Amino acid sequence: MTGIRRLAQQLNVSIGTVSRALNGKPDVNEETRRRVVEAAAAIGYVPNQAGRSLRKGSTGVVGFMMQTGPQITGEGDVFFMSVFDGVQTVFARHQLDLVALLCSSEEDPEAYMQRVVARGFADALIISATKRVDHRIDFISSRKIPFIALGRSETDAGHPWLDLDFEGMAEVGVSRLIAKGHRRIGVFAPRDDTNLGFVFVDAYRKVLERHGIGFDANMVFRAPPNERGGHQIAHAIAAMPADRRPTGFVLTNEVMCVGFYNGLHEVGLVPGKTFAIIGRDSPQAHYLVPKLTCFRLSLRDLGITLAESLLATMPAYAEAYPLGVVRKVVPLELVPGDSDMALPG
Amino acid sequence: MTGIRRLAQQLNVSIGTVSRALNGKPDVNEETRRRVVEAAAAIGYVPNQAGRSLRKGSTGVVGFMMQTGPQITGEGDVFFMSVFDGVQTVFARHQLDLVALLCSSEEDPEAYMQRVVARGFADALIISATKRVDHRIDFISSRKIPFIALGRSETDAGHPWLDLDFEGMAEVGVSRLIAKGHRRIGVFAPRDDTNLGFVFVDAYRKVLERHGIGFDANMVFRAPPNERGGHQIAHAIAAMPADRRPTGFVLTNEVMCVGFYNGLHEVGLVPGKTFAIIGRDSPQAHYLVPKLTCFRLSLRDLGITLAESLLATMPAYAEAYPLGVVRKVVPLELVPGDSDMALPG
DNA sequence: GTGCGAGTCGTAAACGTTTACGAATCCCCA
DNA sequence: TGGGGATTCGTAAACGTTTACGACTCGCAC
Structure with missing residues (x-):
């Protein structure tokens, strides 16, 4: 029965x-x-979920697409877990469930997404780690299934997205270092084709130009966006002649600064003394000495905004969230620490 | 149509x-x-997934239950992502899909699991972060849905589980330090009620006793199982009188040693010199100096074993994986580094 | 007494698929 | 020529739920 x-x-x-x-x-x-x-x-x-969603034509679940695999995302688990938590507090109000759709490293992300949406597995999707040109976006928007991207892309389907304010970080961070007397300012950027690197480096270049400082490609350091990457860069910098090294750094990744600090210590260079460093707040970075001057935002709030912006594009919920198509950057707050000393002289 | x-x-x-x-x-x-x-x-x-699973009575998805929230799991994203990847390579052979079921920090894990299984959302479940007494296990096994636990528990429903060989790490690690002349050997354990702490500390105690060394509760350091926890312990140790401090440490967490190294550096104590340290391998720990002597295992293989052991309990797949009810610990390999010096004298 | 609206509930169709069952065809051999 | 097996396919029921529709009761006003 x-x-x-x-x-x-x-x-x-x-x-x-x-x-x-x-x-x-x-x-x-x-x-x-x-x-x-x-x-x-x-x-x-x-x-029973199957019976219900067969009849209703909707599943009550929203998928958060992620890639699995040994490669590190650059944002630790804390990042995603906290964002998830924010998303879910919103979804809970509407009996929606969030699940993470795990695309294995052996499967093509686009093919995976195709399976997911064709099967009717989820009512809506959240995608992250957007590439500079991202075919997933083309596909998903052609299928008319509601979605939102965490991260901008040059692939623009008029779709909603949310992203961190990399321009703001470049603007505030670089200006701050310039005001403190720095002229050779280094930045970190991922080597791969994720979009954030381009956005950030572009903004960095503009700020320099506005202050009459020429852009120098040698000041852009590329490494995997994880702790090891930061560590690598520290050693790369140690290998540069001292008078051509940057004197200050702005980095937007949550964990690279941890590896960077560590690497610098190994080669006898000291953060906040030899170099000024402005980074991103994270639990891992919290106990760094000297205290990291960093950009901070509430990941839970980010998740909440993400969820609300997604609901705004879902017909069944749109009237409760009259936000239109959300495409915006969320600002970060600069929290002064002791790692961005002024340049003596 | x-x-x-x-x-x-x-x-x-x-x-x-x-x-x-x-x-x-x-x-x-x-x-x-x-x-x-x-x-x-x-x-x-x-x-269409709904139609299909309504008719077939199975969904073709397996859920990996995780808690979300700002608290850190102790195992970084690398841990889970790599395990996922292993699980999926096995599942792919059977058109099974793995999704992560995200239980928000605001919801009771047991209630969440109840919803998931009653709804018929997944055919089988993988649960992790097992508590010492874990009601989820009672519930899920009463519902006759196939599952496997990543982590032992004292709650025993005769269910399959996989766990890391904490006894082995205690045995090998502590014996090694004893052989190198250490007598005051410290260990790290989580403060909460996850099971691994008990298992490890128990084994640690037994190894000491076998070597005629008395157990001293002050040698067990409790802190959150993340980098900050390691950092806290470093400072706690600095506050102890030097002649009562441990001279060597064994820790089973992937990331605590990173915080520990950092904390020690801050207070002028040096890993591999002042203290011998044996830890767990991880990408974050890779670049530590001196090179960490650590326990290593293949997370991908762990995922593969996990998946196969789960399939062995699912009627539809059991004949292909005649493993019975798998309940075993997976061994870790000790990779010698430079962080576990012998005690002089 | 009749009619009407509000409140409550039962009936049955529909959602999209899988699969048991039986029918149709074809081939081969007695 | 007839029968039987193999191959291929169509028919229809079933999975568990939601919901449109209509039926029934009750109270009240006319």
Whole structure:
């Protein structure tokens, strides 16, 4: 005997009434509803997802697409976990569930996405780690399934996205170092084709030009966006002649500064003394000495905004979130520390 | 016009034939199958998941349950991502999909699991971060849904589990330090009720006793299992009188040693010189100086074993994986580095 | 007494797929 | 020629739910 049918029989009502009672439909007696809800809780009945979503044509789940594999994302688990948490507090209000869709490193991300949407696995998607040109965006928007990207891309389907304010970080960070007397200012950028590197380096270049400082490609250091990358760069810098090294750095990655600090220590260069460093806040960076001057944002709030912006594009929820198509950068706050000393002289 | 019906009409065959062709059933003409497969690819038809799983009673997805939230897991994203990757290479052979089920920090994990299984969201589950007594295990095994735990628990439902060989790490690590002349050997353990702390500390105690060294509760350092925790412990140790400090440490967490190294440096104590340290291998720990003597295992292989052990308990796949109920620890290999010097004298 | 609206509930169709069953065709051999 | 097996395919039921529709009761006003 199937779930809802058993419950109905036990209560001597029809399955229609049970369904209506459980789904909060208006045309059911409050006393009946109470009995149904109690009985359902008693036997632990929960509507079968397959039956429900077959009938309704929607699944009640939103997928967050991620790549798995040994390569490091650059944003630690803390990043995603905190964002997830924010997303879920919004979704919980609407009985939506968030699941992470894990695309294995052996599968093509686009093919994977194709499977996911064609199958009707999720009602909407969140994609991250956007590439500079990202075919996933073309595909997903051609399929008319609601989605939002965490990270800009040059592939523009008029779709909603959210991104960190890399321009702002370049603007504030570089200006600050310039004001403190620095002229050779280095930045870190990922070597791969994720979009953020381009955005940030572009903004960096503009700020320099505005201050009449020429752009020098040697001041852009490329390495994998993880702690090891920061460590590598430290050693690369140590290998440069001292008078051609940058005197200050701005980096936007959460964990690279940890490796950078470590690497510098190894070669006898000292953060906040030999070099000024402005980085990104993170739990790992918290205990660095000297205290890192860093950009901070609430990841949970980011998740909340992400969720609300996504709901705004889903017909069933749009009226509750009249935000239109959200495409915006979220600002970060500069938290002064002791790592960005002024240049003596 | 529905998916399969449209395809059938277009090809002038029945929907039954289409379904059989796509599912590799034997009773369909090879020529017909070819036509169907081609046409399906052409219009991008993929069977609707809801319809399919309603009929079949299974979903083809396996859920990996995780908690989200700002708290750090102790195992970085690299840990999970690599394990996922291993799991998926096995699942791919059977058209199974892995998704991460994200239990928000605001929801009770047991209630969440209840929802997931009652809804029929996944065919099987992988649970991690097992508590010493874990009600999820009682519940899930009462529901007869296949699952495996990554991490032992005292809650024993005769269920399959996989765990790291904490006894082995205690045995090998502590013996090694003793052989190198150390007598006051410290270990790190999480403060919370995850199971691994108990297992490891128990084994640690036994090894000491076997070598005639008394157990001293002050040698067990408790802190959150993340980098900050390692950092905290470094400062706690600096605050101890030098002659009562441990002279060597064994720690099983992937990232705590990074914070530990950093913290020690801050207070002028030097890893591999003042203290012998044996830790866990991880990308973050790779560039530590002096090179960390550490326990290593292949996370991808761990994922593969995890997946195969789970399949062994699923009726539909059991015959291909005749492993029985897998309950075992996976060994780690000790990779000598320069951080575990012998005690002079 | 009749009619009407509000409140409550049962009936049955529909969602898209898989699969048991049986029918049709063809080939081969007695 | 007829029968039987193999091959291929169509038909229709089933999976568990939601919801449009209509039926019924009750109270009240006319």
